[in-house]
Amino acid sequence: MSNSRGKVWPRIAYACGTFGHDVFYAMLATYFMIFVTSNLFNSGNASHDQYMIGIVTTIILVLRIAELFVDPFIGNIIDKTKTRWGRFKPWVLVGAFVAAITLALLFTDFGGLTVSNPTLYLILFAIVYFVMDIFYSAKDVAIWSMIPALSFDSHEREITATVARIGSVFGANLVTVIVMPVVLYFSVNQNGGAGDPTGWFAFACIGGGIATLGAIILGIGTKEQDSALRENKTDTSAKDVFKVLTKNDQLLWTAIAYLVYGIGINIVNNFNLYYFIYVIGDATKFSGLGVINTVIGLLAVAAFPVLTTKFSRRKLFFASIAIMVAALVIYALSGTNVYMALFGAGLFALPQPLIFLVVLMTITDSVEYGQLKLGHRDEAVCLCVRPLVDKFAGAVSSGIIGLVAIWVGMTGGASSAGITPENLFHFQLVMFAAPIVLMVIATFLYRAKVTLTEAEHARIVAKLEETWDKINK
Structure with a gap:
């Protein structure tokens, strides 16, 4: 009993970290592009503004793709970190501080440079975004890599991840609740309900x-656990980092399936506010979606440990996808009906925390799978894959959002009354039809290639406990 009580504060502290982390992620992955397309460029010259939106979108996409090759090395550096505060916490703290400052700078026009000197603005934007992205990546990798350092038991990891995900769900959805009230409260000009740069x-x-x-x-509030299984006699070299990712087939296929799925859901999640601004025509109703998503998200996450005792992770994954596809059909048919749109969007959000946890647990368990298969343990290198995929999916979807917003006329001072039926049809194709196709593809990939079950992981851990000293020479 005392051991259980002793775990409460560390779990709460960890959940506070993931709460703040997902507040930041939602700001970056969803609302930053809305700021770019609706507020950052509003010079009065529509063609110039659309050109600048296109360039910024391209810069973000290129930097995020480049980050695919950087994140594994960040994970490798974290794996080699040894401090009296542990392996991960220094990266979480420094990463949070630098990323917060640089993201705030990105939500400005750098003193009017978007109009007075667009070229200089683009150069500074690329530099600041790169710095922000690197430090955010270090924090992202470190914060989620802590899970396998806290326990080797799959069920205990599920409890830890569940508490952490409760924090992150609350954080992400809190942003949905407060974004428009905060933006409009501090705005001098309402700008058709989209607020102003201030x-x-x-x-x-x-x-x-x-x-x-x-x-x-x-x-x-957190502390890593010491264990002989976490000790490597030799560290993974930088040149071998990508071998860890490519030779760990369960890690690789989980990441590929999650990437395809992630692009699909990010398109919908990023377009939600656009739907309320430009289709329904009332951005204030969007806060209701945040309240709905917070409640159902917390309920879904809290149910995860119970669901995994009754159903396998694989069955939970497939059932979640089926619910999300049905939700998108309802959402697509809602038109300007606020309540039907809220129901469809809320139902779509309901299984997302469950899929996140299924994927996170599979990737976490792949640490021991790779440890047994490759002969060395790479916690942060393996766990960097999940945030790496999330960020890459977010970058691709942000690129899609920016280009589609230009294509269908949802930029600058546009309003719902100005969106033509043809543009509305194009918008709905991208927001609803494309994600359904992507999620179905992801399901087939996961079903065919991911075989690391809970029982298989338990067998691997037992094998490692017997043989690790001989393997790790």
């Missing part, structure tokens, strides 16, 4: 402050 900058500062506070609480 309001968006205030939103960025508040969100960055929350993320940094969460990282500090995590740093104070």
Whole structure:
């Protein structure tokens, strides 16, 4: 009993860290592109503004793709980190502080440079975004890589991940609740319900402050567990980092399936606010979706440990996809009906935390799978894959959002009354039909290639406990 009580504070502290972390992620992955397309470029010259939106979107996409090759090395550096505060916490704290400052800068026009000197603005934007992305990546890899360092038992990991995900779900959906009230409260010009740059900058500062506070609480309240199984006699060299990723087939196929799925759901999630602004015509109703998603998200996550005792992770994955496809059909048929749109969007969000946890647990268990197969343990290198995939999926979807927003006329001072039926049809094809196709493809990949079950992981851990000293020479 005392052991159980002793785990409560570390779990709460960890959840505070993931709460703040997902506040930041939602700001970056979803609302930053809305700021770019609706507020950052509003010079009065539509062709110039659309050109600048296209360039910024391209810069983000290129940097995120380049990050695919950087994140594994960040994970490798973290794996080799040895401090009295542990392997991960220094990266969480420093990453949170630098990322918060740089993201706040990105929610500005750098003192009017978007108009006075667009070329200089683009150069500075690329530099600041790159710095933000690197430090955010270090924090992202470190914070989720802590799970296999806290326990080797799959069920205990599920409890830890569940508590952490409760924090992250609450954080992400809190942003949905507060984004428009905060932006509009601090805005001088309502801009058709999309707010102005002052309001968006205030939103960025508040969100960055929350993320940094969460990282500090995590740093104070958590402690890594010592174990002989976490010790490598030799570290993985930089040149061998990608071998870890490619030779660990369960890690690789889980990542590929999750990437395809992630692009699909990010398209929908990123377009939600556009739907309320430009289709329904009332952005204030969007906060209702945040409340709905917070409640159902927390319920879904809390149910995860129970569901995994009754159903396998694989069955949970497939059932979740089926619910999400049905939800998108309802959402697509909602038109301007606010309540039907809220129901469809809420139902679509319901299984997302479950799939996140299924994938996170599979990737976490792949640490021991790779340890047995390759002869060395790579916690952060393996766990960097999940945030890497999330960020890459977010970058691809952000690119799609920016280009589609230009294509269908949802930029600058546009309003719902100005969206033509043809553009609305194009918007709905991208927002609803494309994600359904992507999620179905992801399901087939997961079913065919991912075989690392809970029982298989338990067998691997037992084998490692018997043989690790001989393997790890």
